[in-house]
Amino acid sequence: MSFLTPLYLIGALGLAIPIILHLLHDRPKNKQAFGSLMFLDKTKPPVDRKRRPTHLLLLLLRCLALLLLAFVFARPFVTVDDPAAAGKRDRQWLTVLLDRSASMQRGDLWQQAKAKVETALGQLGPGDHFTLYAYGDTADRLVDIDAWQDSASETEVTQQLERLAKPGFGGSDLGQALVIAGEAIQEKQVEPDEQPLAKREILVISDLQKGSKLGEVQGYEWPTGIRVSLEQIGEDDQGNCGMEQVAARTLWAATESVPSFRISNSPNATTDEFEFVVQSATGDPLNQKVHVPPGRSRVVEMPAEWLEQTIQQLSIRGDAAGFDNTYHFAQERQQTVRIVYIGEDKPNDAEGSLFYLQSAFQKTSALGFDVQAVSGQSTEALPEADLYVIGNVVSDAQAKALDQAIRGGATALAIVHSDKQAKNLQLWLDAPELFIADVKSKDYGLLQSLKLDHPVLSVFRDSRFSDFTNLHFWNYRELQSLPSEGVEVLARFDTGPPAWLHVLRDEGRLMVMTAGWRPSDSQLALSTKFIPLLYSILQPVLEAKTQSHQFHVGSRIDVTRFNNGEVSGSVTITPPGEGAATVETADVFLPTEPGLYTASGADWSETFAVNLLPAESRTEPIPMDQFQKLGLPMDEAVASPGQLAADAATAEKTEANRREYWQWALLAVLLFVTLETVLAARGSRAVEPVMTS
Amino acid sequence: MEIKSLSLRARAVVEGFMSGLHRSPRTGFSTEFTEYRQYAQGDDVRFLDWKVMARTDREFIKKFEDETNLRCTFMVDFSRSMEFGGDEAGVKKSDYGRTIAASLAWFLIQQRDAVGLATFDRDVREFIPPRYRQDQLKTILGRLETQPAGQATDLCQALDKLASLVGKRGMIVLVSDFLTPIAELERSLNLFTSAGHDVRAIQVLHPRELDFAFEEAAIFEDMESGQNLILDPGLAREAYLEKIKAHNEALDGVFSAQGITSFRVSTTEPLEMVLLKFLQEQPARAVARQRRSPGRNAA
Structure with a gap:
């Protein structure tokens, strides 16, 4: 016999109540005054022999009623074996997610993982649903068997596993794999003639390294009724050391960019001494010792003398797990940015614009700048350039050539120094009515209404750099009759006229400044805004030139x-x-x-390098509470509507086989209570003699 | 206890008894000559018989019968334990004891004896020195008639105090249930006997205290301490009877050793019989003393 709610049996402790009450009832109530108790000893509690049988019966009835009441609430039942139900078992859906990310290359983890898959097959019975996914960056479904057949299906799975001789080199996106598997189970419709699925389980066979991505589960409402169990392979008891290249700092701020690498040691590492080794194409290997305490990381700059070598590969020595110890390195070639200044300035004239332009662009290891000066009236063909800076009136032929170059994708910066440039600007801005008025400011002009969210000025968006009040303009010009469309005013002078304009022309860009950086015009060349502004104008060109050749x-x-x-x-x-x-x-x-x-x-x-994802080097296990925080049902399954129906069917079946006796027990309770009432009433009618004193 | 008034009750008890002379325990000086005695050094020269000395040239001292009669003090226990009774089994011990005291007082006053009264429970509550006066009986009966509102008995403490209050030698009549530890009692009684008092003890007990004939289980409450005890009398009786018997025997032993005449009376006994017994009884101490020194008083 079993009980559906056995906790109610605790209620049987209530038996103590009538027993205690009956004991209390047997205490004599009458008092007898006596001269002195000095000759009397305490005797055993006196028992009223005359009333005992009646009371005992009542007590018995009361106790039985209470006992049966507790029994009724506990819902006793006896399961009767149903011969028809015998031999049947609940159908289940087992989904196995096999981790084949790069971190599984450690030791014999991969063989262990495959063996675990085969072990998991043991719990399947005929008719079960089985799905096998191998996941790395993406989850691939390898096997999907609707109705499991013992030997045939097992052979199919084994064959698929044999094909996966090695794990991949990718990252491990466990989150995505869980979501894909979860959705597949959720979307599956049970056919009416099919036996419903009583259990849905996703088994993750993985090293569960901390570098696994789980983000996708965070934004996913986990379907109820699917249980997730984790099978962790291997123990990361030695830790691991990873290496990744540190991204270069902002281009215009870095005068010299040296490749640097971040070496990270895992918190459970047993060693902290490593060797950073470079295998050059020619000559002996170069090495450098690196001390990285467990749980820390350190950035190592490549020594300058190494840069002279052709380096293709870097590696770490001293790390136990070797799968991520090699870093492939595609050395960047220095790119040249061509800048053409069109004007009559002399290169050494500190009163002109060209002098400052040349000084602004300094060579770095990644970039070289070739600044060329061309006369505006030159009849030679316009040289190709990434940036044209126009500082004076240009001939019509050159203006047309420039316009074509801009439309073809070049970037140009036109500085208005005189009203004679109106004709050039009319062409470039498609503004035939445009004319230039010279503004002679009494003291100086200031910039205002700066569009700091524009890509060109976004570099100044931070409040630390957005103060332009120290930038004074002595001479500037006013462009009148500007076209209403296509011209973006990035900044205005405090008297109202536009100062900096930005125009997109087909694939290229043109920027117009109505005041230049010559010392006679403004303080721009000497201000801290000058170089960032020029680099910002060149940004799209620089980005294309400094394209990284390091990938994952x-x-x-x-x-x-x-x-x-x-x-x-x-x-x-x-x-x-x-x-x-x-x-x-x-x-x-x-x-x-x-x-x-x-x-x-x-x-x-071009050569480019592909490396493992740095996250794969983080081999320490994921804390288990992270899965719980993500809302994955780790311990017990929560019933889904589908499963509820299945559960109901199962429950019905079980109930049919169950013989419950609580109704009979309840009837007995009523009987005992009635008897007790009758006996108690009869007992109270018979007046018992009261002891007189 | 059909008669409510204590004085009437006492009178009814006393009537019919012959008044008999009883010798004063002390020889003193009165008009009635008793004997001559040879003068010894230290005797008061006032009592020299000058005439005999003149005639015979010998010094004789004249001795006379003491003029004063008996000085009797009744000491009556007014504690709560004396309130037991008053049912069909017997009257209250206090009523019975007070009636005995009142009857004897009446009787003695009629004999022109000096009678006093002391009531006590834990301490001495009231003390009327023995006197022979017209209103002495009235005073004593009035005091005896007040309902005892006492508490626990501390017989020994009360007796110790009374020993200092009672002055001249006389008769002490102790009326109590003596339900008190024996050891202390002996010492207290010794104070009286050693002072030459003729102590007589009347132990008043209720028949239930003697037979413990209760039937039903009950919560037994000690009348003095208020302490409760749930008892089945059937189970407790045997042990009780043994204990009270032992107590009474021990008490008798103490009285006997101290030369105290004692009576144990049950509240069902007729009072007249008790009085008769009391008056007929020779004081044990007096007898003992007379046996020890026969020549001194009889000379």
């Missing part, structure tokens, strides 16, 4: 950005390793393993 496995590489963004047609990608098949692509390439790749077009070729 699984990242989408936009091949059109190679060759300074000048790519036409498809690009041939040659993966690392001997005899690797080349890949032709016109837009995106997804690298699957680390190494140095070569991208080549019709007349160009």
